[in-house]
Amino acid sequence: MTTSKKFDAIIIGSGINSLVAGAVLSKSGWRVLVCERNASAGGAIKTEQATLPGYTHELLSSWHPLFVGGPAYADLKEELDKRGLVYKNTELPxxxxxxxxxxxxxxxxxxxxxxxxxxxxxxxxxxxxxxxxxxxxxxxxxxxxxxxxxxxxxxxxxxxxxxxxxxxxxxxxxxxxxxxxxxxxxxxxxxxxxxxxxxxxxxxxxxxxxxxxxxxxxxxxxxxxxGMPVPVGGGIKLVEALTSIITDAGGHLLTNADVVKVIVENKSATGVILSDGRTFSAGKAVLASTTPQALYQTLLAGEEVPVEIKTSADNFRYGRAAIQIHLALSEPPIWKTDARMKDVAIVHVLDGINSLSESVNAANRGYLPARPTIVVGQPCAVDPSRAPAGASIIWIQLQENPQVIKGDLANEINPGDGTWNEERLNAYADRVLEQLGTEITNLKSATIAKIVLGPREIEAMNKNLVGGDPYAGDCRIDQYAPWRPLSAATGHRTPIKNLWHIGASTHPGPGLGGGSGFLVAKRLAKKSFTKKIFGK
Ligand SMILES: Cc1cc2nc3c(=O)[nH]c(=O)nc-3n(C[C@H](O)[C@H](O)[C@H](O)COP(=O)(O)OP(=O)(O)OC[C@H]3O[C@@H](n4cnc5c(N)ncnc54)[C@H](O)[C@@H]3O)c2cc1C
Known part of the structure; x- marks a missing residue:
């Protein structure tokens, strides 16, 4: 094990909360290291020309109203503007x-x-x-x-x-x-x-x-x-701009850097150890954007943590799983009943409030809904650069999916061993596209490429999305607001000095607001400013 360069802060994970925290701290003069276990940064922001050249898909999150309307953007806007980040918006969200x-x-x-x-x-x-x-x-x-x-x-x-x-x-x-x-x-x-x-x-x-x-x-x-703002060119542009604020200030972003341990000395976090044995030290803080289980069961394994916090972390629940379907279309979608829908950023297609209630309840109890709520995102309605001229893309999200399939309310798909294998995932996605095809009349004929990401694929892309839960933890009230991440460990402080818990599993929860990273970074930056001026 070698101890290399010293940083002021080490941030575990490179999702929006980590990058916002890193950018805010860098602006305050901190030297920051971001460690990301994946090959690329951004966490649930993953922009790729994944179907065909010229078709830019947001494989996971897509819509940025939380960021644009939130305090992190207000604080960092000047720096992000300088780096060429441009948001487009729509009158029809x-x-x-x-x-x-x-x-x-x-x-x-x-x-x-x-x-x-x-x-x-x-x-x-x-x-x-x-x-x-x-x-x-x-x-x-x-x-x-x-x-x-x-x-x-x-x-x-x-x-x-x-x-x-x-x-x-x-x-x-x-x-x-x-x-x-x-x-x-x-x-x-x-x-x-x-x-x-x-x-x-x-x-x-x-x-x-x-x-x-x-x-x-x-x-x-x-x-x-x-409205429904999105960055021109995709979320990757926000990831790049935030990263460059960190690196321009002398910080680093390490990809393929899987943190397996937070180093604790005298009850204080002083660094991290990666799976390949490299160690890095942090002079002032370690911020972990992980699930509570990953933090307390793995990164702090063997450390002294109050038993009620450990138990509370063991009991942290995950919510329903997500499925994403991405389509490349040779022409814009044609909506059967209301042509205005072609210009709307997000159209919900459903029977009504009763089907919504039934589908959520079905998924919570392990069943595939018969009439799921189809979230139809049309990124080209806001940012036409996402597809070649005259063509389009659709970002479909399904949120009413069980993590483990016990049955099918439509009695069509055999749950088998309950896992989301390719056969069951594709059967379910085909059924949803069939239903959507009754509203978008050219859906079948215009589709030239398709990607389906099920709960397994989503978790494989980001280990914080346990079981495919897009929100890194059930958001029902007992795990939300004052009780997020844990009723026994509220807020972002942890029982280890200088170790902070951020990310979607913590307050203010999921979404592209960067809220937890911003709150913690502002607090740390203020603390170090006060210390510099007043010596305390
Ligand atoms: C399919 C999907 C669609 C969504 N759509 C939207 C949307 O349109 N708008 C919106 O506002 N929100 C959306 N959300 C929610 C939002 O994207 C997430 O809540 C948010 O991006 C989470 O950010 P985060 O900072 O918690 O980190 P994440 O984005 O979850 O990233 C965490 C990162 O930490 C890394 N990591 C974890 N453990 C370690 C470790 N030990 N060492 C190193 N790295 C580690 C992971 O690899 C990952 O890259 C969506 C989420 C999903 C999954």
């Missing part, structure tokens, strides 16, 4: 095609207002936005703040001042309400409900889960105000 009709949601309030009015829900939409918009600062605060720090007391005080003690109790109930009863109360049209309800899926929830109404309102408002 989302739409729905369901059995009761179609609808779109626009960043233009007049268009959205007219759409809800057409559905008989004009007043319901404006009432909801009128009531929720003034609470958005608190909602984003709750989802973005370091909940276990004194600074978050300010948020609590603001909420108390605004709502009073009794009012806070009511706000608590509003926070915990499931989406299904709220949508039934708020909207008349099944189309309005189907337009908004699938958005809870994108935070790992279903419409019957606690807090899914709150998440649906937050995402609906965020999308209505912020």
């Amino acid at each position: 989302t739409g729905v095609v369901c059995s009761d009709g179609t609808a779109i949601l626009s960043t233009n309030p007049e268009i959205t207002g007219a759409e809800f009015a057409r559905l008989g829900d004009g007043e319901s939409w404006s009432q909801m936005m009128g009531e929720f918009t003034p609470k958005l600062d608190l909602a984003f605060g709750l989802l973005g703040a370091d909940l276990w720090r004194k600074s978050s007391l300010k948020l609590a005080q603001l909420a108390r001042k605004r709502f009073g003690n009794r009012g806070l109790v009511a706000v608590g109930a509003e926070l915990l309400e499931p989406a299904a009863p709220w949508l039934d109360r708020q909207f008349k049209s099944p189309v309005s409900k189907a337009l908004l309800a699938p958005w809870a899926l994108h935070n790992g929830l279903g419409p019957d889960d606690a807090a899914s109404a709150f998440i649906t309102k937050v995402i609906s408002a965020a999308v209505a105000f912020g």
Whole structure:
């Protein structure tokens, strides 16, 4: 074992949280080493011309509203701009095609207002936005703040001042309400409900889960105000720009660098050991963007960790699995019932809120849904550079999949031993494409290449996505917000001094916001600035 160069911080993993943390620390003068076990950086950002030359696919995550609307982008924007990162946006972030009709949601309030009015829900939409918009600062605060720090007391005080003690109790109930009863109360049209309800899926929830109404309102408002931005050329451009902030400041990104141990001396993290035996030391901090199990069972194996934290990490649950289907099309998709859909970034195709509820529940219990919610992403609607002129691509996401298959609600696919082998994955993907083909009339004839990534493939691409869970941990309320990553180890501190836990398994959870990396890096940078100036 050789101890080589010394860094201020070593960051394990190169997902968005790691790269944001590395960039923020580099900007503050820290020398950073990022260790990534894969051959390339970015984690769940994986842009490749994977089907045919000229067709640029986001194999995993694709949409950047969380990043563009979040504090990390505001902080790093100048540096990212200098490195040529450009975002494009759309007026039509989302739409729905369901059995009761179609609808779109626009960043233009007049268009959205007219759409809800057409559905008989004009007043319901404006009432909801009128009531929720003034609470958005608190909602984003709750989802973005370091909940276990004194600074978050300010948020609590603001909420108390605004709502009073009794009012806070009511706000608590509003926070915990499931989406299904709220949508039934708020909207008349099944189309309005189907337009908004699938958005809870994108935070790992279903419409019957606690807090899914709150998440649906937050995402609906965020999308209505912020659209659906994507980087021109793909997420790789963000990965490259963040990496270059780190390397320009003297830091390094090592790929094929699998960290197998955090070095702990005198109860403090001082470095890491790679699987090939190389060691690196960190003078100030080690940040681990891993699952709780990887952190406490592997990287800290043999170290002194309170038993309740170990047990809590052992019990950390993973959510439903994801499936991604990528299509290269020789021409743009033709939508049968509503031609406007061709310009929409993300169209949800489903029967309605009942099929959504049934599919989520089926997947939670181990069953393949009969009528899954098909998330149809159309990156070319925002960034036409993703495909050759006149051609297109489709990014399909399925979120209602069991990790282990026990049965099929449609009684067509034999679950066999329950694993997502090639045969079962392809049979299920074909069924979904068949269903989508009834809405996109040229789907079959225009498809010139296809890639299907199942839960096994997704986990193989990123070991934090255990069982194919795209969110690195079940996001139901007992593992969310103040309880993420663990009820016994809240926040980003760990029981080991100078070792910080970041990434999607930690608060504020999954998504391309870079929130946990940003919170920890800002905290560390502030601490070291205070130490330099005041010596403490
Ligand atoms: C299919 C899919 C689609 C999604 N779509 C969207 C979307 O459109 N918009 C959105 O906002 N969010 C989306 N998400 C969620 C979002 O992409 C993730 O929550 C986010 O990217 C996670 O970032 P992270 O910083 O936690 O790290 P990850 O991106 O999970 O990366 C972690 C990295 O750490 C590495 N690593 C782990 N252990 C070690 C170790 N011991 N040593 C070295 N390296 C290690 C892994 O190899 C990996 O590269 C999607 C996720 C998936 C999977």
